[in-house]
Amino acid sequence: MHNFNQLLPHELAQLPTEADILQYEQRGWYISPYVISDDIIDAAVNGADALYRGERNRNCPEIIGPANDQWSQNKVLLNNEFACLQRSEIWDLVSVPMISAIAATLARTKQIRLFADALMCKYPANNQDNGVFGWHTDKAYWPSCTSNNMLTAWVAMQDTTIDMGPMYVIENSHHWDLDNGLKQFCAHGVKDLSLLEDYLQHSGLTYRSVPITIKKGQMSFHHCNAFHGSAINQSDLRRMSLTIHFQDEKNAYHPVFNESGDRIIIGYDKICREDEHGYPDYHDPNIFPILWNEYE
Ligand SMILES: O=C(O)CCC(=O)C(=O)O
Numbered sequence: 001m002h003n004f005n006q007l008l009p010h011e012l013a014q015l016p017t018e019a020d021i022l023q024y025e026q027r028g029w030y031i032s033p034y035v036i037s038d039d040i041i042d043a044a045v046n047g048a049d050a051l052y053r054g055e056r057n058r059n060c061p062e063i064i065g066p067a068n069d070q071w072s073q074n075k076v077l078l079n080n081e082f083a084c085l086q087r088s089e090i091w092d093l094v095s096v097p098m099i100s101a102i103a104a105t106l107a108r109t110k111q112i113r114l115f116a117d118a119l120m121c122k123y124p125a126n127n128q129d130n131g132v133f134g135w136h137t138d139k140a141y142w143p144s145c146t147s148n149n150m151l152t153a154w155v156a157m158q159d160t161t162i163d164m165g166p167m168y169v170i171e172n173s174h175h176w177d178l179d180n181g182l183k184q185f186c187a188h189g190v191k192d193l194s195l196l197e198d199y200l201q202h203s204g205l206t207y208r209s210v211p212i213t214i215k216k217g218q219m220s221f222h223h224c225n226a227f228h229g230s231a232i233n234q235s236d237l238r239r240m241s242l243t244i245h246f247q248d249e250k251n252a253y254h255p256v257f258n259e260s261g262d263r264i265i266i267g268y269d270k271i272c273r274e275d276e277h278g279y280p281d282y283h284d285p286n287i288f289p290i291l292w293n294e295y296e
Helices: 018-027 038-052 088-094 097-108 194-203
Strands: 030-031 077-081 113-123 135-136 151-154 166-168 209-211 218-223 226-232 238-247 290-293
Touching: 018 030, 018 097, 018 238, 030 238, 038 077, 038 088, 038 113, 038 238, 088 238, 097 151, 097 218, 097 290, 166 218, 209 238
Parallel strands: none
Antiparallel strands: 030 218, 077 113, 113 238, 113 290, 135 226, 151 218, 151 238, 166 209, 166 226
């Protein structure tokens, strides 16, 4: 785990300023400078390819529930959650101090715990059903988290251009009240990206969707309630990224129930330890390690 004492002067100078933080709070997204070296990214890409072949080099619990794809010729989207628990090269990327330093600075929190990571790869495709990440908010998948101050880093593993189906973030959307109409777009299911835009136009909400076209070694950050999604990859290259979801210091588990009264269990709940009440412990150091700690 890291804190400001471990950052070099040039790294401290690259942290978000107060103006950047205010802008992040207003817009719901932020783009970092180039902070992750090519060596770290290249090693992570090699680790990713090994994981796609089903090879792990870290001991971790069986990933049952969360997505954990292997490469196959007809797959356009690959999604591997907890890739950093499975491959050391991806863990090395997740634990780059500048990543959690920026997350902590944006969230104005003194401690950052990993919540999950997801290695995502989108191969070129030419039809809409293949290779779209439908609009969603991350928090919609985490109803059992108490915090609305969680955030996600999206690390570009190669230069990511507009034709590669980059992620788009809908600016300001983390401030919206979610009516029933908007709630239907919170989860990946809706593959036709234009439906949300039609809905927004009809409901009179002004919006701007921002393409995250960034260079290898840069990252974007988005607020857990910001809508985001991406279209198909129309380039000739695959588009790989590592998404890292962070818990701010205050986040904890709380039980939530569906309409039938059953407790909602998310994928991560199945692999972490239980707390003294028998509930998932979002402080489990094996699954949710502390990445940034200003108390040390
Ligand atoms: O890579 C994408 O297009 C979507 C990624 C995503 O959903 C996320 O980073 O939370």
